[in-house]
Amino acid sequence: MARKIVIANLKGGVGKTNVCINLAMFLTALGKRVLLIDLSPQGDASFSLGINASPNFIGDVLLQKIRPQVAIKSTSYFGFDVMPSFSGLDSAINNLRNVKRPELRLKKAIENLEEDYDFIIIDTPPEFDLLILNALYSADELIIPIQAEYLAMRSAKQLLDLIQKRNIKIKKISALITMYGWRSKISRNISKTARDDLSINVLNSIIPRATILAQTGESKEPILKVSPNSRAARAYRQLAEEVVGK
Numbered sequence: 101m102a103r104k105i106v107i108a109n110l111k112g113g114v115g116k117t118n119v120c121i122n123l124a125m126f127l128t129a130l131g132k133r134v135l136l137i138d139l140s141p142q143g144d145a146s147f148s149l150g151i152n153a154s155p156n157f158i159g160d161v162l163l164q165k166i167r168p169q170v171a172i173k174s175t176s177y178f179g180f181d182v183m184p185s186f187s188g189l190d191s192a193i194n195n196l197r198n199v200k201r202p203e204l205r206l207k208k209a210i211e212n213l214e215e216d217y218d219f220i221i222i223d224t225p226p227e228f229d230l231l232i233l234n235a236l237y238s239a240d241e242l243i244i245p246i247q248a249e250y251l252a253m254r255s256a257k258q259l260l261d262l263i264q265k266r267n268i269k270i271k272k273i274s275a276l277i278t279m280y281g282w283r284s285k286i287s288r289n290i291s292k293t294a295r296d297d298l299s300i301n302v303l304n305s306i307i308p309r310a311t312i313l314a315q316t317g318e319s320k321e322p323i324l325k326v327s328p329n330s331r332a333a334r335a336y337r338q339l340a341e342e343v344v345g346k
């Protein structure tokens with residue numbers, strides 16, 4: 101049975117996609133079978149992994165036009181599978197508004213994939229919409245990346261409130277501090293405030309702000325390959341181990 105982990109925060113640019121790709125990669129390096137689902141209309145994760153637009157994609161899966169297996173691409177270079185997203189996901193989701201329980205489409209779609217993977221990681225957009233709801237209703241676990249600044253913390257709280265209001269059952273919710281600057285006072289305060297104020301677990305692993313992480317998207321070179329012993333790679337290795345429960 102796959103563990104389904106959603107990476108979400110209602111704030112943009114906090115490192116959600118970066119966490120998804122690198123967590124998927126380092127879990128794969130630990131020998132786990134991983135599927136990354138890109139549930140973001142921008143398709144940043146898919147683009148970063150060098151996947152070109154193709155006719156069968158997650159939009160068609162949510163519309164129940166194709167079987168989910170058809171939309172899965174393998175990324176031999178990175179070693180994990182991806183269900184990519186391309187432009188068109190927005191209009192697909194608009195077509196779902198009038199169906200019954202549209203927020204459960206993803207959950208149903210991935211039920212049949214559970215035996216094929218150890219982890220299903222889901223990347224989400226920063227707006228509270230039907231896409232993020234689909235992700236949350238599919239989730240066993242939620243990791244909320246919190247960029248080391250106060251607005252990201254506020255959006256994390258808003259997301260937690262929405263989950264509570266809608267009574268969405270998620271077994272485990274954790275915060276992950278990202279883009280941490282060891283020399284930054286704000287970073288140190290956020291890390292402490294997150295631990296003190298959020299009523300959820302804060303992961304011990306902390307993702308540093310690192311140029312090499314910002315570059316991997318463009319160069320399509322995984323950090324595991326170009327700089328396996330960098331602080332950033334060590335942080336993501338530690339995160340993968342923490343998630344696995346080592």
Ligand SMILES: Nc1ncnc2c1ncn2[C@@H]1O[C@H](COP(=O)(O)OP(=O)(O)OP(=O)(O)O)[C@@H](O)[C@H]1O
Pocket residue numbers: 111112113114115116117118119140144224225226278279280307308309310311313314315317
């Ligand atoms: N730890 C990091 N250190 C430095 N740069 C980072 C780090 N994580 C992400 N970035 C860069 O910051 C930007 C935002 O990151 P990312 O796209 O992962 O955020 P996001 O939360 O997915 O954004 P969106 O809400 O738009 O989907 C990107 O340019 C990315 O390369």
Ligand SMILES: [Mg+2]
Pocket residue numbers: 116117118140144145224
């Ligand atoms: Mg993103």
